[in-house]
Amino acid sequence: xxxxxxxxxxxxxxxxxxxGMVAERIVLRPVLGYPAFTVVMITIGLGYVLRGVVTxxxxxxxxxYALRTPFSEGILKLGDVVLAVQQLAVIGMTALLCFVLxxxxxxxxxxxxxxxxxxxxxxxxxxxIPVRRVNMMIWGLSAAVAAFAGILLAPVTFxxxxxxxxxxxxxPAAVVGxxxxxxxxxxxxxxxxxVEALAGFYLPEGFKDVAAYVVVLVVLLVWPSGxxxxxxxxxx
Amino acid sequence: MNWGQTPxxxxxxxxxxxxxxxxxxxEASYGPVQALxxxxxxxxxxKIVTVLGANGAGKSTVLKTISGIIDPQKxxxxxxxxxxxxxxxDWIVRRGISHVPEGREVFPxxxxxxxxxxxxxxxxxxxxIAEDMERVYEYFPILRERSRQEAGQLSGxxxxxxxxxxxxxxxxxxxxxxEPSLGLSPLLTQEIFRIITRINREQGTTILLVEQNxxxxxxxxxxxxxxxxxxxxxxxxxxxxxxKEDVQEFYLGMKAGGVRGExxxxxxxxxx
Ligand SMILES: Nc1ncnc2c1ncn2[C@@H]1O[C@H](COP(=O)(O)OP(=O)(O)OP(=O)(O)O)[C@@H](O)[C@H]1O
Ligand SMILES: [Mg+2]
Numbered sequence: 402x403x404x405x406x407x408x409x410x411x412x413x414x415x416x417x418x419x420x421g422m423v424a425e426r427i428v429l430r431p432v433l434g435y436p437a438f439t440v441v442m443i444t445i446g447l448g449y450v451l452r453g454v455v456t457x458x459x460x461x462x463x464x465x466y467a468l469r470t471p472f473s474e475g476i477l478k479l480g481d482v483v484l485a486v487q488q489l490a491v492i493g494m495t496a497l498l499c500f501v502l503x504x505x506x507x508x509x510x511x512x513x514x515x516x517x518x519x520x521x522x523x524x525x526x527x528x529x530i531p532v533r534r535v536n537m538m539i540w541g542l543s544a545a546v547a548a549f550a551g552i553l554l555a556p557v558t559f560x561x562x563x564x565x566x567x568x569x570x571x572x573p574a575a576v577v578g579x580x581x582x583x584x585x586x587x588x589x590x591x592x593x594x595x596v597e598a599l600a601g602f603y604l605p606e607g608f609k610d611v612a613a614y615v616v617v618l619v620v621l622l623v624w625p626s627g628x629x630x631x632x633x634x635x636x637x
Numbered sequence: 638m639n640w641g642q643t644p645x646x647x648x649x650x651x652x653x654x655x656x657x658x659x660x661x662x663x664e665a666s667y668g669p670v671q672a673l674x675x676x677x678x679x680x681x682x683x684k685i686v687t688v689l690g691a692n693g694a695g696k697s698t699v700l701k702t703i704s705g706i707i708d709p710q711k712x713x714x715x716x717x718x719x720x721x722x723x724x725x726x727d728w729i730v731r732r733g734i735s736h737v738p739e740g741r742e743v744f745p746x747x748x749x750x751x752x753x754x755x756x757x758x759x760x761x762x763x764x765x766i767a768e769d770m771e772r773v774y775e776y777f778p779i780l781r782e783r784s785r786q787e788a789g790q791l792s793g794x795x796x797x798x799x800x801x802x803x804x805x806x807x808x809x810x811x812x813x814x815x816e817p818s819l820g821l822s823p824l825l826t827q828e829i830f831r832i833i834t835r836i837n838r839e840q841g842t843t844i845l846l847v848e849q850n851x852x853x854x855x856x857x858x859x860x861x862x863x864x865x866x867x868x869x870x871x872x873x874x875x876x877x878x879x880x881k882e883d884v885q886e887f888y889l890g891m892k893a894g895g896v897r898g899e900x901x902x903x904x905x906x907x908x909x
Contacts, residue, residue: 510754517744517755524742526706529730529759529807 406470414548421544425537433536434522455562463562468555491553498549503583515539573613577620579627588628592616656715657682657843658703658734658811663712663722665702672698674867675712680811685837685844687854687875689888690864696847697739699864700813703845704736705729717810731759733810737817739847741800745789749780752788752799756806766806773802776832794825801829805836811843812836818853830857851888855879863888 428447432439456463470487477484506512518525518535525532551564558564570593571586578589593613601609620628656679665673672695680686690696701707703714705726714722721729735756744752753773757766774781777798783791788799797817804812817833818826830853836842848854855861855875863871863884871878878884 510758513747513751513754514758517747517751520744520746521742523706524738524744525755526726527704527730527736527738527742528755528803529727529735530755531725531727 410549410552413552414545417548418541418545421547422537422541424544425540429540430533430536433533452562466560468552468560470556487556491557494553498546499583499587502546506583511535511538515542570613573617575627576617577627579624579629582627582629585627585629655682656680657717658845659713659715660699660703661713661715663699663702663709663714665698665707665709667698672867673702673709676864676867676869677712678862678869678872680843680845681860683837683841683843684860685834685846685858687846687848687851687858687861688864689848689851689854689861689878689884691849691887693866694864695867696849696864697815698867700736700815700845700847703729703813704734706736727759730807730809733808735804735807735809735812737800737804737812737814739815739819741793741796743788743791743796743799743803746787748785749788749791749799750784752803753780753806756803759807765808769806769808773805776835777802794821794829797821797825797829798832801832801836805842809842811845814844814846816847816849818848818850826853833857849888850890851879851884855884855889 424447428443429440432443470490475486477486477489506516514525514530514535515538517528518530518532519539522532525535551560554564571590574589574593575586576589577592578585578587593616596612596616597609600612604612658680660679661677663673663676664671676695676699678686678688688696688699698707702709702722703716705721705724705728708723712722713720716729716732716734719732721732721734744755747755750770753770754766757769760766774784777795779795780798780802783795788796791799797819801814801817804814814833817829821829833844833846834857837844844858846854846858855878858875861871861873861875861878862869863878871881871884873881879889
């Protein structure tokens with residue numbers, strides 16, 4: 402499409418938000434109230450189906466694309482350290498996204514209501530929170546964030562129908578950081594990324610791929626609910 | 638305090654006098670299990686009314702049906718001159734009914750203050766919300782001290798205080814309270830009930846109080862209904878109820894045993 406980069410970003414995010422809301426309405430609302438595991442399995446299944454459908458599209462379904470960005474291809478030298486401007490932009494935008502999401506969940510009425518709904522759906526009903534509408538917004542928001550992440554990732558990995566598998570890396574990151582903790586998942590991501598890079602450099606071939614899981618094991622042995630994990634003490 | 642009224646006197650018959658909430662032949666079930674088999678009763682404006690009943694009698698179901706969590710299969714629920722059965726829970730909260738659920742049901746990872754903000758979710762008047770927040774902090778000063786702590790870290794009694802405060806933040810006309818004394822020490826129970834009467838008197842909030850253990854409930858409420866397997870079987874002033882032999886035996890535990898010991902075994906119920 403001949404759209405400029407920023408318009409393209411907005412378009413991708415907005416259309417993914419709609420896809421997320423439609424997915425909620427059609428696939429996830431019927432299992433409202435079921436255990437989280439059911440929902441997770443359904444979304445994974447839905448992911449496979451959508452990927453399969455996209456790959457079947459003749460012409461571009463199986464191709465790999467490069468995404469041109471307005472950030473220069475140049476590099477930045479700080480003493481001995483060499484950094485690609487491209488990557489710096491990605492890091493900067495990720496940080497900005499995290500910050501905006503943090504503000505949203507911490508301070509806005511609807512952001513807090515989203516947390517409330519995910520923590521205790523029944524109580525959310527009692528408070529007069531329109532649970533279904535909020536759930537739909539949650540799925541819309543997560544799809545939009547995924548779209549943004551995909552755009553950030555595109556200059557690094559190229560665009561193809563299986564790029565979503567990088568999301569599997571996010572899982573150990575979230576476990577290490579502690580589920581439900583935003584700072585936790587950022588720290589978790591940094592730890593996993595660093596360990597992988599170091600393992601790839603210093604250890605024999607193959608260790609890089611298991612490094613993330615070794616980190617998960619070790620962390621869970623020491624902090625069973627992750628580094629920043631919230632230990633919910635259920636009081637009777 | 639003049640809760641004990643003379644039996645037979647005119648003001649002991651609240652059914653006629655301007656009910657704010659009225660149930661007529663309400664039936665509700667969970668799948669094949671019929672929990673309410675035609676429940677009718679009325680709650681007069683500005684009063685505290687209690688519904689007593691043993692485990693599984695259907696007390697919680699009555700409250701859930703009023704607040705729209707469960708849709709009744711038959712019957713009418715009339716609130717402030719308007720039929721509300723089958724409406725969505727958020728519509729009902731907006732109209733002025735709030736619910737303090739059994740087992741407290743706080744949002745464990747939100748702070749105390751965020752929990753309170755969620756109680757005010759249906760409101761759009763920041764000034765009024767701040768005022769009400771101030772008032773509940775005055776009722777329960779410990780909540781102010783812990784306002785930045787996660788609700789999951791509070792003790793059971795503090796969580797109950799939070800659940801009550803949170804329900805107050807929608808500025809309800811009617812507050813439904815499901816076993817607020819559940820799992821609390823006698824001392825805490827007394828404090829909670831003291832506040833309940835204060836809320837009723839100072840803010841004119843009508844209170845429908847469900848209790849399994851009847852001592853405090855009969856003390857605090859004016860009128861009482863006894864629910865047994867989905868039906869109202871007794872209806873009288875609390876003063877009169879407290880004198881009845883079956884009530885004394887089954888709900889006040891005046892004979893050996895009593896219902897008290899069972900309460901600890903209650904499980905958290907699944908919903909849906
Ligand atoms: N989610 C549910 N699914 C199926 N049956 C239910 C459900 N909740 C309650 N019931 C049944 O409905 C009936 C009334 O339950 P309810 O919770 O209203 O009783 P209750 O008087 O509040 O009891 P308790 O004192 O234990 O709180 C009981 O027979 C109970 O087993
Ligand atoms: Mg109950």
